[in-house]
Amino acid sequence: MIQAMSDSKHESPDSNQDDPADSLTDQSFDGIQQYDHPLPVWWIWLFVVGLLFAPPYFWYYHNGTQGRSLADHHEQELAEVLKLQFSQMGEVTADRETLVRFLYEDSWLRVGRSVFKSNCVACHGREGVGKVGPNLQDDHYKNVGDIADILRVLQHGANAGAMPAWKSKLSTNEIVLVSAYVASLRGSGDGSGKPAEGRVIAPWPQAPPPETDATDQQKSPE
Numbered sequence: 342m343i344q345a346m347s348d349s350k351h352e353s354p355d356s357n358q359d360d361p362a363d364s365l366t367d368q369s370f371d372g373i374q375q376y377d378h379p380l381p382v383w384w385i386w387l388f389v390v391g392l393l394f395a396p397p398y399f400w401y402y403h404n405g406t407q408g409r410s411l412a413d414h415h416e417q418e419l420a421e422v423l424k425l426q427f428s429q430m431g432e433v434t435a436d437r438e439t440l441v442r443f444l445y446e447d448s449w450l451r452v453g454r455s456v457f458k459s460n461c462v463a464c465h466g467r468e469g470v471g472k473v474g475p476n477l478q479d480d481h482y483k484n485v486g487d488i489a490d491i492l493r494v495l496q497h498g499a500n501a502g503a504m505p506a507w508k509s510k511l512s513t514n515e516i517v518l519v520s521a522y523v524a525s526l527r528g529s530g531d532g533s534g535k536p537a538e539g540r541v542i543a544p545w546p547q548a549p550p551p552e553t554d555a556t557d558q559q560k561s562p563e
């Protein structure tokens with residue numbers, strides 16, 4: 342067999358015992374000879390079909406038409422879920438009592454969080470750690486003395502527009518929920534955020550007693 346090195350043209354048909362479709366090529370290296378073993382036809386067709394399929398597929402999803410990409414679908418679904426959630430929530434008023442109620446409802450805080458993520462993170466940082474805008478995790482506030490002031494700041498802005506007004510950009514429901522989320526951030530920091538600005542204010546009001554009818558409470562005498 343050592344002699345086979347010098348004698349690579351070994352093309353006798355019976356050297357191919359395994360598969361009659363295989364034939365020996367004239368390639369050899371170190372006495373190892375190469376078979377010509379064709380790919381299965383189904384495999385080649387799969388390859389061809391894949392090649393033909395890919396360009397139109399790519400074009401369909403990436404030609405810039407709105408609403409086709411996965412990201413667009415995801416956004417549409419999120420918007421629908423939000424609409425559904427808001428229809429459950431009903432029309433709320435942006436007042437102190439409503440805000441305090443939502444501050445203690447975790448599932449709604451999650452909706453507020455998504456509003457925060459898409460509108461506020463650019464200036465207030467992830468989870469409100471502070472960036473251009475102040476840290477929203479500490480006990481210090483510049484424009485907020487009472488929890489209801491958060492609503493006011495959101496609606497009308499602050500510091501001559503450094504904090505923009507959101508009244509015309511967000512719905513009342515969104516303003517209430519994002520305000521509740523902002524309030525919930527207080528005390529969540531680990532001290533690594535932006536240094537405190539403003540003054541320390543009193544803690545937020547406690548959770549309202551469960552299942553009390555708000556109108557009865559208002560009517561009750563002092």
Ligand code: HEC
Nearest residue numbers: 460461464473474475482483484485494499500503504519
């Ligand atoms: C363009 C940047 C910017 C964006 C976007 C922004 N903010 Fe602000 N925000 C600021 C700045 C700057 C201040 C501080 C204003 C000042 O100096 O009095 C501020 C202040 C605040 C305050 C008062 C904090 C305090 O200490 O008094 C709250 C609450 C707040 N922002 C919430 C939000 C929420 C919620 C959003 C998203 C809906 C948002 N901000 C989006 C820049 C921004």
